[in-house]
Amino acid sequence: MITIQNIKKSYKKNVALDDVNMTLENKVYGLLGPNGSGKTTLLRIISGLLKADHGSIVFQDKSIQEASIGYLPQKFGVFKELSVYEQLEYYCILKKIPQLQRKESIQEVLESVNLEDMINRHCKELSGGMVRRLGIAQTFLGNPDIILLDEPSAGLDVEERLRFKRILSAKDFPFPIVISTHIVEDVESTCDILIVLKKGKIIYTGTPEDILNHARNHVYELSEKDYHSISFPHYLVKISGEKQKNYRILCDDILNESWKREPEIEDGYMYLVKGPFHEV
Ligand SMILES: Nc1ncnc2c1ncn2[C@@H]1O[C@H](COP(=O)(O)OP(=O)(O)OP(=O)(O)O)[C@@H](O)[C@H]1O
Known part of the structure; x- marks a missing residue:
């Protein structure tokens, strides 16, 4: 369980997050809100990339820094000269996945996003949507304690959007997944809980049905x-x-x-x- 308490963040005078509190269990969460409502800022703070001005994030009684985090940023870049395999192997090294397990883990995550045929291709050969899928795949490597996806379906075609939804609906994950988006359609059938942000404040937490x-x-x-x-x-x-x-x-x-x-x-x-x- 991850407990987020009293998180505040401002960029100079611009308040991006204003006292955000939430508890994340092993469920799929849809983080919704209009442009500029604070979704990316919140995900970056949970991921440890950005420091909050105030508040704490606790993972099973420890600091969130000790958790293994799978994070897809809004802009996910690749090393163009690496192959898809090498790119994911690089993430395996960062995530300290033992060498013997790497090949199997990479094949598994590539299959889940329908990129297994691209395993030996250069990243520069991938389309924008394929890069996005590679970005989603890397978040599932290793044994993440939480997955944070910032607009995962941006740039995906209809078929891949549906496939992504199926991945999320197919099983119970042993960790929380937080998906940020401003498109309700992306999360309505896949998320257990919706969290709506408006001007940096949570204005709704509940099921998609209740909203x-x-x-x-x-x-x-x-x-x-x-x-x-x-x-x-x-x-x-x-x-x-x-x-x-x-x-x-x-x-x-x-x-x-x-x-x-x-x-x-x-x-x-x-x-x-x-x-x-x-x-x-
Ligand atoms: N690096 C930054 N410097 C200054 N202001 C920022 C910065 N990043 C975000 N902001 C501001 O903080 C607020 C929240 O932005 P944030 O990107 O977190 O919102 P968002 O909900 O993810 O928006 P979007 O849906 O457009 O991606 C906005 O007012 C934005 O202009």
């Missing part, structure tokens, strides 16, 4: 004509339909009952982030 309740009675679908006639505060979630367009909105006003819709996870998340829509 949609935040938008209950706030979701409406209007025709184009009706939508253009409203003037109260609202958030436009999406426009769907071909000929007859439906405008799905979040608002605090009570509208025609026939326009009301059941909330989905994305509605709940957007209401938390954008709402409320009346003066509080």
Whole structure:
């Protein structure tokens, strides 16, 4: 278990994290939040790359520095002249994986991200999405105590995005996995717990199912004509339909009952982030 207590971090006067507290068990966590809400800063602090101004992170009664951490940064780079095998062997050395175990570990993680055929290719031959998958693979090497993935599915095509979700759903991992993203779709079916950050503060911790309740009675679908006639505060979630367009909105006003819709996870998340829509 990892306990994160009272973490604060500012960049000069800009407060990036404002008293963040959470406990991470052996579950998959989706760290959601709009751009600039503090997700990367939090992951960098947990990984030990960045020092918090205040607070502590404890791993099983010890300092987090003693934990083995698998970390995928937002920008993951490779040594272009190394082969895929050599690149991962380099990570094995950093993670102190004994030489005899390296080959098997490397093959295993490459298979999990569907890159086994690239094992002897130069990293410079990999596409952007393949580099991202190599980045995900290296986090699983060794016996990590925690895995931190900063926007893992950025740049992955639909098939690889689905494969990544399957990896996460396939088994119970013996360590926490934290996935940072601002795309609800990436985490809704794979994460046990969602944590939502807004302006450096946690505004929601709970299951993906419970988050949609935040938008209950706030979701409406209007025709184009009706939508253009409203003037109260609202958030436009999406426009769907071909000929007859439906405008799905979040608002605090009570509208025609026939326009009301059941909330989905994305509605709940957007209401938390954008709402409320009346003066509080
Ligand atoms: N190195 C830095 N120097 C100054 N300010 C920074 C630095 N890194 C982040 N910030 C600021 O801290 C806040 C949180 O940024 P952070 O990158 O952690 O957010 P994020 O949720 O990961 O955003 P995104 O989804 O865009 O990646 C933002 O206001 C950002 O401008």
